[in-house]
Amino acid sequence: MDVAGSFPRRVEPPWLPGHDRLLFVGIYAVARILAPVQNSPERRLNGPAPHRLPGDPPLAVEIARILRVDHAGEFGATRIYQGQLDVLGRSRAAGAIREMAEAEKRHLARFETLLRQRRVRPTLLHPLWSVAGYALGAATALLGEPAAMACTVAVEEVIDEHYQRQAERLGDDALRAEILSFRDDEIAHRDVAIAEGADKAPVYDLINVAVKTGSRIAIWLSTRF
Ligand SMILES: [Fe+2]
Ligand SMILES: [Fe+2]
Numbered sequence: 706m707d708v709a710g711s712f713p714r715r716v717e718p719p720w721l722p723g724h725d726r727l728l729f730v731g732i733y734a735v736a737r738i739l740a741p742v743q744n745s746p747e748r749r750l751n752g753p754a755p756h757r758l759p760g761d762p763p764l765a766v767e768i769a770r771i772l773r774v775d776h777a778g779e780f781g782a783t784r785i786y787q788g789q790l791d792v793l794g795r796s797r798a799a800g801a802i803r804e805m806a807e808a809e810k811r812h813l814a815r816f817e818t819l820l821r822q823r824r825v826r827p828t829l830l831h832p833l834w835s836v837a838g839y840a841l842g843a844a845t846a847l848l849g850e851p852a853a854m855a856c857t858v859a860v861e862e863v864i865d866e867h868y869q870r871q872a873e874r875l876g877d878d879a880l881r882a883e884i885l886s887f888r889d890d891e892i893a894h895r896d897v898a899i900a901e902g903a904d905k906a907p908v909y910d911l912i913n914v915a916v917k918t919g920s921r922i923a924i925w926l927s928t929r930f
Contacts, residue, residue, distance in 0.1 A: 768880065769825045770928050771871050775884070776816035777828040777927035778864060781838040782809040785860065788842025789853045798850045798901050805857070805894045812887050819880070828927040841919070845912065852912060854903035859916035861895035864888070867924055 761767070786806035793799055820827060828834070845856035868888035875881035906912055 764878070767874065768823065768878065771875070771880070771884075772816060772819050772823060772825045773828050774924055774928040775868075775871075776813070776820055777830065777834055778867070778924065779809055779813040779816055780831065781834040781923060782860065782864075783813055784835055784838030785842035785856065788839040788844075789846040789856075790842075792843050792846035793850060793853060796850055798854070801897050801901055802853070805897065808890050808894070812890070815883065815887075829930045830923075830926055834923065834927070837919075837923070841916065845916075848906070848908075851902045851904075851906035852908070854898040854901045855906035855909050855912040856916050857898035858895050858903045859913045860920055861891045861898070863917050863920040863924070864891045865895065 762770075783806065786802055786809060789802050790799065790806060793802060819825075841856060842853070846853040865888055868884050868891065872881050872885050872888070875884070903909065
C-alpha cells in the first residue's frame, strides 16, 4: 500500500506544471515577506510579545539596558532643547521649543525615578551627552529656526523607532505602556517641528542624516556603557 502517496507533500497547487510551480512558490514567498498585515507597526505593537530566544539576555538585564538608554536619551533631549532655547529664546518658535523641552523634562524625571526604583546605574557617558546634546541644539539653532526644527524631526523620528522597538520587546511589563505614551509625545514633537517649517532648512537632508546617525550611535553606546 502506498501510504506516503496519500498525503499532500507540497503547498503549491498540484495542477501547475514544471516552471509554473517554481513561479508560484516565488510569488508566495515574496507575498509573505511584503504582506502589510504581517509587518504593520499596529500589529507588532498590539500583538503578543515576541518569544524570547536562547541567547537573549534575561528580562531584568534587558529592562536595565532599556532604562539606562532611555534615561540617557531623555537627558540628551533636554540638553538639545536647552541649546536651542539659549539661541532662539526670543524667536517666534521659542514657545513651541519651550513646551517640547518641558515634556522632555517630565520624561527625564520619570526615568530618573525608574532608575532609582529598579537600582539601575545611569550611563557612564552622561557628561558626553550633556556637551554633545547642548552643542547639537545650539549649532542647529545658529543655522536658523528651520534648521533647529530639522534637528528635532531627525531626533524624534529616531526615538519613535527606538521606543517602538522597545515596546515590542517588553510584552506585558508595565514599562511598556509608559514607553508608548512617551513615544506619542515624541511623535507630537516631530509634528510640531514639521509645522514650524523644518523642511525649509537649507541643508535639511544633511541635518537629517547626520543627526539620525549621531542619535543611533548615542543609543548604541548608552545601551552598553
Ligand atoms: Fe522625550
Ligand atoms: Fe521629544
